[in-house]
Amino acid sequence: MKQRETLGPVENAVGYVLKQAAVALRGAMDDALRPLHLTVSQYSCLELLGQRPGLSNAELARGVFVSRQSMNLVLRGLEERDLVARAATAPRGRELPTELTAAGRDLLDAASAAVLAVQTTMCAGLTVARQQELLDTLTVCIRNLDGHP
Secondary structure (H helix, E strand, O other): OOOOOOOOOHHHOHHHHHHHHHHHHHHHHHHHHHHHOOOHHHHHHHHHHHHOOOOOHHHHHHHHOOOHHHHHHHHHHHHHOOOEEEOOOOOEOOEOOEEEOHHHHHHHHHHHHHHHHHHHHHOOOOOHHHHHHHHHHHHHHHHHHOOOO
């Protein structure tokens, strides 16, 4: 009878430790964004729009890793706070491009600085070269799993 391979101690499993890091990062970002009255999804939406103005709901949903329905709620909340504006009519199909307002850009500046501080804390002790190596390694992991359940 063949011995079945098992994962082994979770502390030594890359996936488990990666999930621990993701949960710790999310918690630290939540803490940093709370004084600004932003969720991580709201911040991510603002950051994407700051870098790529005019994205549609579907494009934002993919970039923020939420469903289109959830992104609709995020956008509605940001619109109510006058942080983003959506066109009244779609230039193509049904996609309404979204852009930051002046208030949205101001809040994004503060939020981006708060998140950068979290990232700096997370990467303390890692040289720039090690940070790039980590980024490259994670990119390979994503590519390896892309399209797989």
